[in-house]
Amino acid sequence: MKKKKHKKEHLHTLSEFRREAGIPLVVAKKMVLWGEVGVVRMTDGALRITEAEVQRIKKLLSNPRQKIRYFLRVIGPGVITGASDDDPGGIGTYSSAGAMFGYAILWTAVWLLPIMFAIQEVSARIGIVTNHGLTHVLQKHYSKKIIIGIVTLLIIANVVNIGADLGAMSASLRLIAGTDFYFGAILFAFLIILAEIFFRYHVYVRVLKWLTFSVFAYIIAGFMAHPNWIEVAKNAFVPRLYFNESYIFALIAVFGTTITPYMFFWQTSEEVEENKLIKLKSTKSVIHTRVQEMRTDVGAGMLLANVVFFFIVLTATQVLFRNGVTNIGSAQEAALALKPFAGNAAYILFALGIIGTGILAVPILAGSGAYALCEVLKWREGLEQKFSRAKGFYLIIAFSIFVGLLMNFIGIEPITALYYSAYLNGIIALPLLVAIMIVGNDKRIMGKETHPTWVKFFGWLAVAFMAAAIVATIILFFN
Numbered sequence: 001m002k003k004k005k006h007k008k009e010h011l012h013t014l015s016e017f018r019r020e021a022g023i024p025l026v027v028a029k030k031m032v033l034w035g036e037v038g039v040v041r042m043t044d045g046a047l048r049i050t051e052a053e054v055q056r057i058k059k060l061l062s063n064p065r066q067k068i069r070y071f072l073r074v075i076g077p078g079v080i081t082g083a084s085d086d087d088p089g090g091i092g093t094y095s096s097a098g099a100m101f102g103y104a105i106l107w108t109a110v111w112l113l114p115i116m117f118a119i120q121e122v123s124a125r126i127g128i129v130t131n132h133g134l135t136h137v138l139q140k141h142y143s144k145k146i147i148i149g150i151v152t153l154l155i156i157a158n159v160v161n162i163g164a165d166l167g168a169m170s171a172s173l174r175l176i177a178g179t180d181f182y183f184g185a186i187l188f189a190f191l192i193i194l195a196e197i198f199f200r201y202h203v204y205v206r207v208l209k210w211l212t213f214s215v216f217a218y219i220i221a222g223f224m225a226h227p228n229w230i231e232v233a234k235n236a237f238v239p240r241l242y243f244n245e246s247y248i249f250a251l252i253a254v255f256g257t258t259i260t261p262y263m264f265f266w267q268t269s270e271e272v273e274e275n276k277l278i279k280l281k282s283t284k285s286v287i288h289t290r291v292q293e294m295r296t297d298v299g300a301g302m303l304l305a306n307v308v309f310f311f312i313v314l315t316a317t318q319v320l321f322r323n324g325v326t327n328i329g330s331a332q333e334a335a336l337a338l339k340p341f342a343g344n345a346a347y348i349l350f351a352l353g354i355i356g357t358g359i360l361a362v363p364i365l366a367g368s369g370a371y372a373l374c375e376v377l378k379w380r381e382g383l384e385q386k387f388s389r390a391k392g393f394y395l396i397i398a399f400s401i402f403v404g405l406l407m408n409f410i411g412i413e414p415i416t417a418l419y420y421s422a423y424l425n426g427i428i429a430l431p432l433l434v435a436i437m438i439v440g441n442d443k444r445i446m447g448k449e450t451h452p453t454w455v456k457f458f459g460w461l462a463v464a465f466m467a468a469a470i471v472a473t474i475i476l477f478f479n
Contacts, residue, residue, distance in 0.1 A: 010051050011040060011048035011049065011050060011051075012048060012049045012050075012051070012054055013048065013049075014028055014032070014047060014049070016049075017037075017049045017054055017057075020054050020058060021054065021057050021058055021061055022058075022061065023061065023067070031057070032047065036057075037049060037053060037057060038050070038053045039053075088164065088165045088168030088169060088172075088354045088357060088358045088361070089161050089164050089165055089168070089257065089421070090257045090258070090309070090357075091168075091218075091312060091353070091354060091357065092164075092168065092328070093253050093254060093257045094254065094257070094309055094312040094313050094316070095312055095313075095315075095316045095320075095328050096250075096253075096316075096328040097250045097253065097254055097313065097316075098312065098313035098314070098315070098316025098317045098320070098321060099316045099317075099320040099321050099325055099326050099327070099328040100246070100250060100321070100326050100327070100328075101242075101247060101250060101321075102317040102321040102322070103231070103232070103235035103240075103313075103314075103317050104235070104240040104242065104247075105250060105251075105254065105313055106232070106235045106236055106310065106313050106314065106317070107235065107236060107237065107238060107239045107240065108251065108254050108255070108258075109236070109306050109307075109309045109310035109313060110236050110237055110306070110310070111239065112254075112255070112258050112259070112306065113302060113303065113306045114454075114458045115259065115458045115459075115461060115462045115465070116258065116259060116302040116305065116306065117298065117299055117302045117303075117458070118454065118455045118457075118458035118459045118462070119259060119263075119264070119433065119436075119458075119459060119462055120263065120264075120267055120298045120301070120302055121294070121295060121298050121455055122436050122437065122440045122451065122455060122459055123263070123264045123265075123267040123268045123271075123436060124267050124268065124271045124294045124297075124298050125291055125294070125440060125446070125449055125451075126268050126436065126439060126440055126445075126446075127267065127268035127269065127270070127271030127272045128271050128287060128290050128291055128294060128449075129287055129291075129445070129446050129447065129449045130445060130446075131272055132272060132375075133265065133268050133269040133272060133371050133372070133375050133381075134264055134265050134268040134269070134372070134375075134436070135147060135151060135265070135371070135372045135373075135375035135376055136375045137268075137439055137445070138150075138435055138436075138439065139375070139376070140445075141435070141438075141439060142435065144376070146431075147376060148376055150261075150428060150431065150432065151369075151372045151373055151376055153424060153427070153428045154261050154262065154265065154368070154369055154372055154428055155369040155372070155373065155400065156424065157260075157261070157262070157421045157424045157425050157428065158262050158365040158366065158368065158369045158400060159369075159400050159403050159404045159407075160404070160407070160421035160424075161262075161361075161365050161404075161421055162362050162365050162366060162400060162401055162403075162404030162405075163403075163404035163405065163406070163407030163408060164407075164421070165358045165361055165362050165365070165404075166185045166188055166189055166358070166362065166401075166404055166405055166408060167181075167185060167407070167408045168354055168358060169184065169185075169188050169354060169355050169358035169359070170182075170183075170184030170185040170187075170188060170408070171184075172351040172352075172354040172355050173188075173355060175351050176348060176351050176352070181408075182408070182409070185405055185408045186405065188358065188359070188362070189362075189401050189402065189404070189405040191359075192359065192362050192363050192366075192401060193397070193398045193401050193402075195363065196363050196366070196367065196383065196394065196397050196398075197387050197394050197397070197398070198387070199383075216308075217349040217350065217352055217353030217356070218308050218311045218312050218315065218349075218350070218353055219307065219308065219311045220349055221311070221315045221349050221350055221353075222310075222311035222312075222314045222315045222318075224349075225314065225315050225318035225319050226318070227314055227317075227318045232314060236310070245476055248472055248476065249476070251469070252426070252469045252472060255426070255465065255466070255469055256425050256426045256429075256469070257425075258305075258306075258309065259429060259462065259466070260425045260429065261425055261428045261429050261432050262364065262365055262368040262369070263368075264432060264436060265368040265369075265371055265372050266364050266367060266368040266371070267298075269367075269368070269371040269381075269382075271294065272382075273382060273383060273384060287449060291449055315350075316328070362401065362404075363397070365400070366396075366397040366398075366400040366401050366404075367383065367397060369396065369397075369400055370393050370394075370396040370397045370400070371393075373396055374390075374392060374393045374396065377392070379392040379393060380392070380393065381393040426466060426469055426470055427470065429466055430463065430466045430467055430470060433459070433462055433463045433466060434463055436459075437451070437456075437459045437460060437463065440455075440459075441456070
């Protein structure tokens with residue numbers, strides 16, 4: 001009798017596996033890393049997935065809940081940083097610009113996207129390759145006095161933002177539930193301090209991931225405003241410039257709110273935390289893989305930030321600008337102004353979004369300053385550390401939030417504070433952008449992971465834009 005020949009089972013590459021499973025490559029890689037997918041290691045070291053394993057994963061992911069669970073696990077520092085960019089201060093700025101100028105400001109959301117992507121990739125790449133925070137890396141190339149000056153300005157700007165965000169969150173809670181303003185501000189401040197101190201990074205980052213969903217409130221509100229999408233598309237890609245003082249100030253405010261120094265520090269430090277979490281081995285191939293995965297994460301985060309920015313301006317234009325409401329002083333005022341024109345649902349969504357984004361942004365604002373200062377002082381730092389091992393780090397976070405809270409009790413006008421904070425962010429951002437563009441292209445530090453050409457182009461374009469913004473504010477001030 002002839003022996004029956006068995007057909008050799010097809011072994012899938014990682015790319016084939018992710019196409020068959022209907023998931024992004026970064027999710028497929030993470031599932032292999034987590035041990036969720038069985039792999040066959042070939043003699044050349046390559047990984048392959050059997051047909052049976054592919055079918056098992058396809059069946060597993062046919063359940064939408066399971067697919068969402070894996071997508072959530074993949075969300076990293078880039079998405080969290082991007083979502084935090086739309087904090088209550090940012091919401092107030094975008095709403096105000098949209099209410100004042102309508103669709104004439106909408107193009108900035110589209111044109112700033114590649115610039116944001118490039119800058120955050122630079123920050124993330126430095127963290128992955130050097131395994132150190134941004135301050136530590138900069139100290140090797142610049143004098144300690146310059147670094148201390150930059151970190152001091154960063155913390156001042158962050159504290160002002162924290163104060164304004166806590167005020168906006170409390171005011172929004174009062175709009176929805178009628179609570180006392182001061183009670184709400186104290187409640188939010190102490191909840192955030194306790195969460196940062198007592199939750200370690202691997203737990204805390206899960207909380208931050210869920211809070212990123214709060215920004216979707218603004219996308220939903222935008223659709224509820226029923227805009228003319230053809231008109232929206234026309235205004236989204238073609239810049240409209242008006243050379244008057246109020247319009248230039250609006251552009252500067254939008255630019256300063258969108259590209260802020262705390263995001264550089266936070267992104268770099270959290271990539272270092274991720275390295276620790278996955279026990280990264282510093283080999284060239286592993287680092288290159290991490291950089292590729294980071295690009296997907298950062299790209300998703302910056303896209304999310306700008307889509308939300310886009311929809312806030314769209315909603316403000318459609319509901320406020322077109323109904324003659326052109327003077328919006330804060331995020332909660334924007335929510336309140338929506339009520340008579342868009343109804344309770346949009347109003348409540350907008351207010352809840354302010355609370356959610358504030359809870360997401362305040363710990364990031366406080367944490368970015370703490371990372372920066374601890375690296376200057378050479379103190380132990382990191383959200384994965386216990387309080388007893390990194391007391392200075394956690395006390396800086398608590399102190400930053402506490403001082404921000406006090407702003408709401410001593411009569412400092414939040415919008416005025418945010419205006420000066422945005423200008424301060426612009427001043428800090430310019431030398432920082434120059435520094436990270438130089439450091440990130442230094443082969444002695446980055447090896448083969450220096451800037452790609454597109455990052456160089458958009459990164460230096462950001463430097464030019466920021467320099468122009470500062471010059472414009474000086475000219476307007478003296479005129």
